[in-house]
Amino acid sequence: MTETTNKTAAENTPVSKEFQLEDSLHKAEDFFNKNKNSIIIALLVVVVVVGGTFAYSKFIKGPNEVKAQNMIFHAQQYFERDSFRLALNGDGNYEGFLQVIDKYGSTKTGQLAKYYAGVSYVKLGEFQKGIDQLTAFNGGDQIVQAMAYGLTGDAYMELGNTEKGIEFYKKAGAHSDNELTAPTYLFRAGMALEKANKPAEAISLYKQIRDKYPQTTEGREMDKYLARLGEVSNN
Known part of the structure; x- marks a missing residue:
């Protein structure tokens, strides 16, 4: 009777938190050992993606934005003077909106160039070309x-x-x-x-x-x- 009672008590005794934690750690360690290669590859992918995004923003996107801003300056001046063809195509010395779009269309300045180009084409009566540029524009x-x-x-x-x-x-x-x-x-x-x-x-x-x-x-x-x-x- 005593043995049965002790057995029952032992079955009903809560497992200690220390034991549960240790068991969980063993399971985690076992999981890592079995899937180590996959986990390491996944972590490397995250590092590459995050690092690549940072590198793209710092070393490519940022400099391209500056280059686009410098390139668009003279085209904007022609635009303000209503010289829309020169604004679009440049004057032989400086590029126009179309060149900015071609080289840096994905930058914020490149997007703005699409808007300017669309307005320029509409002003010149080339309405479908204007539509093409304006619908490609995605402004913030x-x-x-x-x-x-x-x-x-x-x-x-x-x-x-x-x-x-x-x-x-x-x-x-x-x-x-x-x-x-x-x-x-x-x-x-x-x-x-x-x-x-x-x-x-x-x-x-x-x-x-x-x-x-x-x-x-x-x-x-x-x-x-x-x-x-x-x-x-x-x-």
């Missing part, structure tokens, strides 16, 4: 990105593609909620919708502009456009 600044979408809408309208124009105007209006770009491009979307014989959708956008941006030029004009479409304000 919300307002500049909205302007890129809006200008893409302008280019599509010039090409007679009203549906795509509406699409990009709406995209521009929704991308950045501010009083500078949003009401402007929503208004253009509304005008394009009228052209596409979609007055109900135009009315919806005009009301949005009036109610959300009442202090802007567009917001103050919306009752006039709504009245033209048969929507009279109750105010």
Whole structure:
């Protein structure tokens, strides 16, 4: 009886934390020994990836950004003077936006060059080339990105593609909620919708502009456009 009782007590006695910890360490050590090669390879991969990312940022990405900034300087000057062809292609001594894109397109400055190039092409009446550059542009600044979408809408309208124009105007209006770009491009979307014989959708956008941006030029004009479409304000 005593033996049975002792046996039962021994079975029910909690295993000490020290024993559990030691057992866990043995298991961990056993796991490492069995999978040592795989673990070492995995760690080396992490080291290479992290080290490679750091090295890329410090020794390649950083210097390339500086080179791109130096290269784009004269192209920006031509752009500001409305010399768009020289801004795009350079003048023989200094590179243009297209050369910046070709060499350093993945940098922040290279992305900005795509925006400049898109604007330049649209100004020159080469609308599809402008669209190609503007849709390739991926800007970090919300307002500049909205302007890129809006200008893409302008280019599509010039090409007679009203549906795509509406699409990009709406995209521009929704991308950045501010009083500078949003009401402007929503208004253009509304005008394009009228052209596409979609007055109900135009009315919806005009009301949005009036109610959300009442202090802007567009917001103050919306009752006039709504009245033209048969929507009279109750105010």
